[in-house]
Amino acid sequence: MNQAGSAATRKVADLSEAEARAELARLAKEIAQADDAYHRRDAPEISDADYDALKARNLAIEARFPALKRDDSPSEQVGAAPAEGFAKVTHAVRMLSLSNAFDDADIEEFDDRIRRYLGLGPEASLPCTAEPKIDGLSLSLRYEQGKLVQAATRGDGAVGENVTANARTIDDIPDTLNGAPDVLEVRGEVYMSHEDFEALNARQAEQGAKTFANPRNAAAGSLRQLDSSITKARPLRFFAYAWGEISEALADTQMKAIERLAAVGFQTNPLTVLCDGPEEMTAHYREIEQQRASLGYDIDGVVYKVNDLDLQRRLGFRSTTPRWAIAHKFPAELAWTRLEAIDIQVGRTGALSPVARLSPVTVGGVVVSNATLHNEDYIAGRDAKGNPIRDGKDIRIGDWVQVYRAGDVIPKVADVDLSKRPDAAAAYEFPKACPECGSEAIREEGDAVRRCTGGLICPAQAVEKLKHFVSRAAFDIEGLGSKQVEQFYRDGWIKEPADIFTLEERFGQGMQQLKNREGWGEKSAKNLFAAIEEKRRIPFGRLLFALGIRHVGEQASNLLARFYGTWDEFIEAMDGAKACEGPEWERLLGIDGVGEVMARSLVTSFAQAHERESIDRLVEHLTVEEAARPDTSDSPVAGKTVVFTGTLEKMTRAEAKARAEALGAKVSGSVSAKTDLVVAGPGAGSKAKKAEELCVEMIDEDGWLDLIGDA
Template sequence: MSKLIPVSELTEDAARKELARLADQLSRANTLYHAEDAPEISDAAYDALKRRNAEIETRFPSLKRKDSPSEQVGARPTDGFSKVIHAVRMMSLGNAFDDEDVHDFDRSIRKYLGLDASKPLSYSAEPKIDGLSLSLRYEKGKLVQAATRGDGEVGENVTANARTISDIPQILENAPNVLEVRGEVYMSHADFEQLNARQLEAGEKTFANPRNAAAGSLRQLDSTVTRARPLRFFAYAWGELSEPLADTQIDAIERLHDFGFVTNPLTRQCDTTEQILGHYRDIEAQRSTLGYDIDGVVYKVNDLSLQTRLGYRSTTPRWAIAHKFPAELAWTRLEAIDIQVGRTGALSPVARLHSVTVGGVVVSNATLHNEDYIAGRDAKGGTIRDGKDIRVGDWVQVYRAGDVIPKIADVDISKRPEGATPFEFPTICPECNSDAVREEGDAVRRCTGGVICPAQAVEKLKHFVSRKAFDIDGLGAKQIEMFYDDPDLPVRTPVDIFTLQQRDSANLNKLANRKGWGAQSAGNLWAAIDEKRTIPFGRLLFALGIRHMGEAASNLVANHYGTWSEFERAVTSAADFEGPEWEDLLSVDGVGEVMARALVSAFAQEAERASIDALVAQLEVQEAKRPDTEGSPVDGKTVVFTGTLEKMTRAEAKARAEALGAKVSGSVSKKTDLLVAGPGAGSKAKKAAELGIETLDEDGWLQLIGTA
């Protein structure tokens, strides 16, 4: 692959050839992504190809092809499966990448539970299967439903397909009345090779790897196709239960095995971190001979009562972690460095690579983090890679962090081509020509263009419709690009999405008459948009794309305030970054001052606030989900803990209070309902007394909450 010629320097003949190349690449990317569950380029790379195609068509309009990618909306994701709401959310796992991460995990568990290093604490350890998560629901011993993980809360109903997998029992003996068994659907290496051989013989496309083959096979609309595919299933967890399976993780897995499920024979109980790491290395040594793909080892606290005490963060359990295997490495040529502008204005350098296979996946792009990383410096000015910078033309070492994100690890200076010059990071935004500045203490350079920068606007809209935000069927990143520049139906702000149908009706229903569309597809889009007019509070807040407000933080804030109107009133009152509402926001666990300032500032900016208000006027914002607090004596009350707690850690006390519906604050105010004071309580206890706030010691607190 030669270095890309800037669009401004292309001749007409070169432009014609480049449009043909882009049409082929984008057509292939669409097929792999939408039809085969086997993407080989990142979303960022796809977007870059689309932008280059559009730029060339703008400069040479007469060369626009009949099959131009700019006229293609892309294949709709399948809507052939009904949705399933998981009774118990299917969580993801935090990751550990080295031995120290595992020791940190153990220390964090002990700190939360108040256990010192001398106290015994056992774990289960099992291979992390590289497949597709599946939840199986049994009622009175009969399989009644099977669902994919989806986004953790809502999955796809694949019951008919799951019934074709021989490892999945249809009837269970002596099982609880309600039992959700969770595990991984996968394909063995031998079965994968035989499947691809049959695909070749039949003249059909082959699969890139066993994981993609398993995912594509399970999600077939025709279950007879799934039946013909050699899928397998390992059981390792559970969801909703009408009665406990056992007292420990290991015994519960054994119980699943007794029911007839296949469980992994490499699952072990480990009583120390040394045993954990030893078992990790044993599994790693066997990795290439297991006959199926694994990408690490999962550790879980073995005692299920301790799992209950530890509970969950917003998206991951505190009591489990995935210890990933080291990334695989490969060397290739760096062909170009492109700069992409994100929704927060960050200028992100992306390495364009000569395609290379890393860990079974074809990689042609990799992140370069920021300008310091390219220059061979860390955020504090120290050297990395022995100070070697990265230049176009270099021979670079690529790895996939966590077996997912491609990154550049090293540079071979001995192969650097003559004339290669240091990369000059831009100080002007490549999208809108605004100044790109780097604030003191920030590792990232950002465009100052704000709403006038089309890249920021488009990326914010893409984020708005992303899977964990509004997730509107038929309105993804590619459709957002189309509508953003649409002369008849422009979408420049989120509220424009919810006025699309009204504007199209006033515009003689032009969308239905466009190439690639029709009355049916337009009607489907309007229905999908209307379906999302009712949205959970946390999803809406995350969808706004406010800097530092990730999915977990958005849900924490939503749970703290409960309703959108209360939240809106509070952040408006906190505009001066002081006063009780500001202190209340800072008291939310997981919300620091930087995040709080970004949130308050977003609502204080006139244009952004007007855009948010216009959007909310089109929506019904649901109250944040509250825990089941029936019978709780502290539901809705604001509780402050101070001093030393002796029978539980502060973190455990806080988690228990929140599970009972209480708001836990870090400071005492007129809004405080209850102070729990242990030995050493100081100014908070004094202030509570002055305000006449009820105060309990730790025993009084435990007596109050009892078993509620």
């Protein structure tokens, strides 16, 4: 592969900022399209495994480039919302996804990151289990007193679908267990073997029924049947590999816990082994990769988990993934095809994103007709700094192009075969005007993306902002999804978020006009207005995320909500910081996890008159709930702003921060008049000096540990 292909398939750690920004934009769009196709139209365009890979790749890039995290980032979501037709089940312990690795260096980084977090040296032993990553559907099985009482899909990680009747038809899932804890929530993967998949598709074809694209889709479709007799007729299997809520510990290590699951009656994967260090982990990965074609079932990588369960507890979780586990995905696949056209799509922030329309080609078992072209520099054959990529070859309509799926992700264009370029192919001219509204599209210095300047007069931006507002992690209004937003915007019923909450009022009783629209009836109209009414009470963090402010994603929104506590305090702070100077600006920048790019975007949004007026109109219709806080009734630091500085010797900085936040403290990165406590270790410098000047209480690490005790 030439320079361009190598650049496009290299690990996340080696991506340039421009490449990362463009890929995040493409990933956000692909995931949104997949959600709509799968959950709203019940017509999946990609496999569930590809969907999971898209989200995992997105998270890996954001971890490497946190400043580039989009305000519509999908990384804070797990799986997908439960489908209609199934009762909902709230998981006692959330079912999370895994972060991804794509090469040996990522595994070394995973090992090193854990050692840094735990304060372990390179010589310390750190065993991990290594097991095949089954390409199936996640399932949670709850047993009480040894009897199966409930089975639920992962759903969005917090709420799944009740598929108990269907799960009981799977031979690998026992109805009763011997020697299990009184409460045991077993988690694993439902899958279908290659042989059974081929036989099922043959029967489906004979009966004139729909055939499945791959075993993963077949397993998912079979488990999620409203009629359990259909599931019973499908040859589903189950591997157990984890647990959720339990009344007593299964064991003290991951490996022994898996052995315990096998002992009480579950199928566990016999290829699970213990590895000590990245070298052994990657060696086992290669062994599994060699066996992949002969296993008889689909896998898409190897999962590593820290073996010691006490260390797992110390490492804890990020917002959607555990720190103590990672999925090592199998490598990219390549194909060549014709570039038929280049379309420009306009996103919520005005970004003009080029999309390749391809002659359909199969890549990694999936038929592909679209791929990202990143941005205008990538099309022209250069990076954001003007350096040549693909040996300087540009991309033109009519070209024969190479596409690839790194980590099983939807393809990107990697290379061009100049020997097959048509004589009439002309260099592509990237538009300088928005194709949606005609406004000037400008590219700011240092930005790889050209953006429409039309703002809310641009229908593409307005609609995308409204779609984001009603998305699952935002207001999540039942019955008001992407399709309905487009319809209501086109009809002039909704132009800004506040309009949603005046729909019924503006239409009198609202029912007549709506129920006469295509696809609507009296019942659906009533349901919509009831769903809107239900969302007039909204958590602070969700409201902030729903506003779609650039660089302020779901995690950052919840962080800000926890820090400021109430919407009124937050608004007062934004007003105080609007000049990007002064105490409130310094306080905002001092929040651990808030950088200057995010802070400026946030303050600017609230300082712009038309945007602020739109937000104020919205809030008039809402009751904004105070940010949820942990139970800190016994905490000596609840509500206090704490700064850690210098070297901590008995715990890592990450552990100290996590512990303080769990106790209800606000952790800041800088000292100000609003700081309550500074924990200073050896080497504390300017922060300790400023604390003395401001007469802020200062203690050492031992004092901090004595203060929090067992709280």
